Amino acid sequence: MTTTQRPVTEGLFTWPPSASEPLRLIGSECTACGLVSFPAASDCVRCASDESKIRLLADRGTLWTYTTQNFRPPSPPYDGPETFEPYAVGYVELAGELLVEARLTEPDPEKLRIGQDMRLTLVPYAVRDDGTEVMTFAFAPVEESAQAEPVEEEAS
């Protein structure tokens, strides 16, 4: 069975997913002062310019802080599943760009730490009655082993 997916909204991240173009958040950059915004904003909160251009943000960053969501948020506005699974949220620092708030794929606070390397991904935060998965952006901890430089195996 093929699952249909759609983004929670247009213009938040690159869509549809493609093998050739990595997933990126769609931000904006003020053409007057260079301030980076997410979500993309036409008005600049630093210099009050109303001219900006689209900027695709870095897909890697570090975890600046985090918390967990252990109870189902009030609906509306939350429209995730009735059967609630705790999740985590945090701010990820994209170097030289901004700190972005996002869901984290790892719900266990014991497995999260400030300064951790994170990468952008998508999660199906809700499934509609017809089976459509509604996708939003999230950050996942980068596996330490996958990230580390190759090292000589220690002699045993």
Place this chain on the structure above:
Amino acid sequence: MTEAVIIGVGLHPFGRFPGKPAMDMGADAVRLALADAGVTWPQIQGGYVGSFEVANPDAIVGKLGLTGVPLRGVFNGCATAGTAVALAARAIETGEHDLTIAIGLDKHPRGAFAADPSVAGIPPWYGQTGLFLTTHFFGMKINRYMHDHGISHETLARVASKNFRNAAGNEKAWRRTPLTPEEVLASPVLNHPLRQYMYCGPDEGAAALVLCRADQAHKYTSTPVRIRSTSLRSRRLGAFEVQSPSFPVGEPVESPTVDASREAYERAGIGPEDVDVAQLQDTDAGSEIIHMAENGLCKDGEQERLIAEGATEIGGRLPVNTDGGLLGNGEPIGASGLRQIHEIVLQLRGTAGTRQIPGTPRVGYTHLYGAPGVSAVTILST
């Protein structure tokens, strides 16, 4: 410029009052404040009234008397009461009125605040995907603060335990069952590292203050409380604030609390070292800890030792939230800051009963913080 002083305070209990409208609670608080001041409603020349739930809180004249008094509705998130008292004081300072009133009243439904993100200028996806919760901000702010400044989970629990213990001695508080730090730490985590008993809840209540010109105070009271300064500031670019889908990288920018606090001390000519008793926004136990430093009452990280030593207890060097704070009283948004000032007035008059701090307190401090990044500070003295 003429100085404004508080000559009367009135507080409707905070909690749950099924069947009683917010407007009736507000009218009760006003009557208590008028009686405390020894004045009647027709003498009031102007006022400011704040509420989140009531569309026209100024309609309270229908309960008090249609005297034609100019009564203006105000709203500024959790800083609403700070705004009401600041404007009521300003009307006296500028000579517009001699006798004014600040009123706050609210009646929130049970559970966490639910709202449409669009009213806060936030896109719909932020709420749909489960990010639009103020409790996330408090969890994330204290988590980062604990990491940077060595604050322990036990200290969070001690703060909550203190505020519930103080509330137990306050007949108008909502949560009057004392809880040990161990009981606080045994409650379920809501937003790591914050647990159920570390959060305040929205509830119901009302409060009112009667203000007059300092040079006329002798006509009403022998114990006027001076409003030395009020300050309200909104967030600056780069500060880490509630309900922010993103914020800029770079040098950390201080919160509006730091800005409002500095301005309030400067206007009052009073320093943090002069403060005898403080009421700080304790939406959660972590907020009280952070707000001690943001209001200049200690350095970042000192809280761990100060709280362990009991410095913020009623008998300590710097009593904080002597009436139980928001943790013990809950938060009817429009009334919360006036409840704080009510407590400071009792403390400065020396009439706080079993909650009375020792000695002869002269300076009291109140602070509010809320969405979307706004803080209000009021400094009071004898």
